Amino acid sequence: xxxxxxxxxxxxxxxxxxxxxxxxxxxxxxxxxxxxxxxxxxxxxxxxxxxxxxxxxxxxxxxxxxxxxxxxxxxxxxxxxxxxxxxxxxxxxxxxxxxxxxxxxxxxxxxxxxxxxxxxxxxxxxxxxxxxxxxxxxxxxxxxxxxxxxxxxxxxxxxxxxxxxxxxxxxxxxxxxxxxxxxxxxxxxxxxxxxxxxxxxxxxxxxxxxxxxxxxxxxxxxxxxxxxxxxxxxxxxxxxxxxxxxxxxxxxxxxxxxxxxxxxxxxxxxxxxxxxxxxxxxxxxxxxxxxxxxxxxxxxxxxxxxxxxxxxxxxxxxxxxxxxxxxxxxxxxxxxxxxxxxxxxxxxxxxxxxxxxxxxxxxxxxxxxxxxxxxxxxxxxxxxxxxxxxxxxxxxxxxxxxxxxxxxxxxxxxxxxxxxxxxxxxxxxxxxxxxxxxxxxxxxxxxxxxxxxxxxxxxxxxxxxxxxxxxxxxxxx
Ligand code: GLU
Numbered sequence: 017x018x019x020x021x022x023x024x025x026x027x028x029x030x031x032x033x034x035x036x037x038x039x040x041x042x043x044x045x046x047x048x049x050x051x052x053x054x055x056x057x058x059x060x061x062x063x064x065x066x067x068x069x070x071x072x073x074x075x076x077x078x079x080x081x082x083x084x085x086x087x088x089x090x091x092x093x094x095x096x097x098x099x100x101x102x103x104x105x106x107x108x109x110x111x112x113x114x115x116x117x118x119x120x121x122x123x124x125x126x127x128x129x130x131x132x133x134x135x136x137x138x139x140x141x142x143x144x145x146x147x148x149x150x151x152x153x154x155x156x157x158x159x160x161x162x163x164x165x166x167x168x169x170x171x172x173x174x175x176x177x178x179x180x181x182x183x184x185x186x187x188x189x190x191x192x193x194x195x196x197x198x199x200x201x202x203x204x205x206x207x208x209x210x211x212x213x214x215x216x217x218x219x220x221x222x223x224x225x226x227x228x229x230x231x232x233x234x235x236x237x238x239x240x241x242x243x244x245x246x247x248x249x250x251x252x253x254x255x256x257x258x259x260x261x262x263x264x265x266x267x268x269x270x271x272x273x274x275x276x277x278x279x280x281x282x283x284x285x286x287x288x289x290x291x292x293x294x295x296x297x298x299x300x301x302x303x304x305x306x307x308x309x310x311x312x313x314x315x316x317x318x319x320x321x322x323x324x325x326x327x328x329x330x331x332x333x334x335x336x337x338x339x340x341x342x343x344x345x346x347x348x349x350x351x352x353x354x355x356x357x358x359x360x361x362x363x364x365x366x367x368x369x370x371x372x373x374x375x376x377x378x379x380x381x382x383x384x385x386x387x388x389x390x391x392x393x394x395x396x397x398x399x400x401x402x403x404x405x406x407x408x409x410x411x412x413x414x415x416x417x418x419x420x421x422x423x424x425x426x427x428x429x430x431x432x433x434x435x436x437x438x439x440x441x442x443x444x445x446x447x448x449x450x451x452x453x454x455x456x457x458x459x460x461x462x463x464x465x466x467x468x469x470x471x472x473x474x475x476x477x478x479x480x481x482x483x484x485x486x487x488x489x490x491x492x493x
Contacts, residue, residue, distance in 0.1 A: 017222065018220070019046070019050065019051030021045060021051055021221065021223045021224075021225060022056055022216070022221050022224075023038060023055055023056075023084075024058050024212065025073050026059070027058075027059050027065045027067070027069035027072075029069060029273075030069060030273035030274070031073040031075075031076035033271075033273070033291070034256070034272075036076065036077075036080060036274050036291060037254070037291045039080075039082050040082060040288055040292060041292075042225045044308070044312045045225060047315075048312050048315045048316065049223075052085040053083075053085055054086050054219060054221075055074070055088035055089070056088065056215055058211070059092045060092055060205060060208075060211055062092075074088070079274070079278060080274070080284050080287065081284055089219060091211055094214070097214060098210060098214050099203045099206060101210065101214050102206060103203060105163060106203075110163060110164055111162060111163045111164065112142055112161070112164070112191075113149060113159040114140075114159055114161070114162045115144075115152040116137075116140060117157065121137075134189075137189060139162070139164075139190055153201070158198060158199055159197065159198065160194075160197055160198075161193070162192060162193055162194065163236075163240060165190065165191055165236070165239060167186040168185060168186070170182055170184055170185070171235040173234070173248075174250075176252035177252045177253055177317055178231075179322075181231065183231075183232065187232075192239075194207055194209070195207060210240060212237060213240045213241055213244070216249060217244075217246045222250070223249055224252065225252040225254060226253065226254065227253065227256055231253050234251050254295060254320060255295045255321055255322060255325050256324045257324070258325065258327065260327070262326070269327070274287075281383030281386075282336050283340065283343075285307065285339050286332070286335045288308055289304075289306060289307070289308070292311050292315075295320055295321050295325030296315070296321070297321055298319050300314050305339075336381055336382060337381045340377050348373050348377060351383055352376075352386040352390070353369055355384065356387075359387060359391075361394040364480055364481045364482075372390055372393055373386075375469050375470060375473050375477070376389045376390060376469060392468065393474075397462075399490075400464050400465045402465055402466055403460040406457070407491055410456075410457070412456075412457035412460070413457075413491060415443075415453065415457045416461055416492060419443060420488055420489065422439060423439070430479055433472050433476050436479075440458075440472075455471050458471060459471055460491065461488045461490070461491045462474055462475070462484070462487050
């Protein structure tokens, strides 16, 4: 039988890291078992669902490299089918109309609250007579459809991640609402738990992998599967992503949407690599830097942790830096050039852009770091206090003058690394200056401070952009 997995996002917000990780686990497992990865857009919450969020989710999946295998399904296209199943449940007596008003339900909740009890419906309309129903309808009351959940049953399943899970009927909050309010004998729009069962069945989903916040929904859904005599998929509930304090990762933790990660300069390959290890501890991985393809070969649900996974920026940054280091330099340079373009910075040549990319990439965590790190190659950096002190307290100015004179006498304009090294060696010998001090002086002239990228390579680049001499000259006055 074909193995079929799905992501069923609700388009009520931007593509969230939690949903992305669920997508990734589904995608990886589908690849691992030779199955298909499908998408169903759960857009039946008409007030909160927006087509721009659907677009954002699909674009985010594409950006991450998680391709789906069939045209995505829209839940809202299937409402009449959901309703026909609700009708079936009504007809077989597994569901009934409940006419309790919002006020009556609020009153019940208040009473329960006073007694310190959890919210639970009291199933008051489970056995209404035909006459009672008629009366409610004639009073103009609307009704929802509720699915009967017996108090004394136990729902058990073998979760592929958590192992055996047992849930008691009495802990499911009373009879389950399947549809929104409707007038007369109409059936209102279907709600999540009903629609999921019908659609997973329609899509022939064999494996459901989703966040552990859905565990109690699974218990309810299993009862609906059974009442309709539908084939059950296997269920796997993944641990949630937590912040460093151990609470569910939320907007307060700075970024949570995939777009934001993209804008901050994370590479999709790095983000998926990081997300895969969020809650997954493979026995057989020899490195934490693994492509999706490699991960999919060793991925197994049994290696997913039961406990929540803490999100670490430090680890993500490290993984991102590893991908930046490994990236083909022309490709990386193309990305970095877009940032330069936004800043209005123009590299003197293609070759120069690639050389600067290579020079900077080892110290970059994020693609965006390229802006700050390449800035001193485009704009003259001011001389900072440590630089000024150094120039005053050493014979730096004289040394810098030696360099200028040397270049002037020999009419040296464009330098390469070898030439720059040779010049420094010669000047240090000619004037008996320690090479270290000579280099520090030059560094201050170029960057205004004592830290920065490799000096010789920087000199080569600054000489090509014709700003090395003026940077040295400014220190002499
Ligand atoms: N629409 C649900 C969500 O976004 C899907 C849950 C499921 O996978 O069944 O949480």
